[in-house]
Amino acid sequence: MITVTGRRRWTQEIGRYTPFGLVLAIAAAGIGLIFAYHWRIGSGLIGGSLLVAAALRVLLPERQLGxxxxxxxxxxxxxxxxxxxxxxxxxxxxxxxxxxx
Known part of the structure; x- marks a missing residue:
């Protein structure tokens, strides 16, 4: 049986890794475009994922950064x-x- 406390802990852990998942998804899309011979757009997405990471680092509190x-x-x-x-x-x-x- 899952208690309310267990649900909070689970959602907090998911929320903690969501910013990293977002940055990783953008970078993975960039790598996919590079393999599809759209290397300039793919490289731009990889750089953009790093810019998103910088923005998230500024905006989010420490406990949500993962x-x-x-x-x-x-x-x-x-x-x-x-x-x-x-x-x-x-x-x-x-x-x-x-x-x-």
């Missing part, structure tokens, strides 16, 4: 945001591609 919170808040936001911005910039500015001849 696996997104790796270091201190400032360090995570700078690293996620900086790397995400660079990946999006590179994806947007490269001419040609690995499959062009």
């Amino acid at each position: 696996l997104i919170a790796l270091r201190g808040r400032f360090t995570d936001v700078i690293l996620y945001g900086g790397l995400g911005f660079l990946v999006v910039l590179v994806a947007a500015t490269i001419i040609g591609g690995p499959f062009d001849h």
Whole structure:
């Protein structure tokens, strides 16, 4: 028999990993697009997933972050945001591609 306390614990754990699941789903969609030879859009999605992680790190409290919170808040936001911005910039500015001849 599941008690109310057990349900709260279960929903809290699901809620705790939802932000990471969102970031992972965006990155997985990007990888899928890369494998479908849409490498620029896929790379942009991977960079976008890092930007989403940075935004979630700023907006959500510590108890809801789950696996997104790796270091201190400032360090995570700078690293996620900086790397995400660079990946999006590179994806947007490269001419040609690995499959062009």
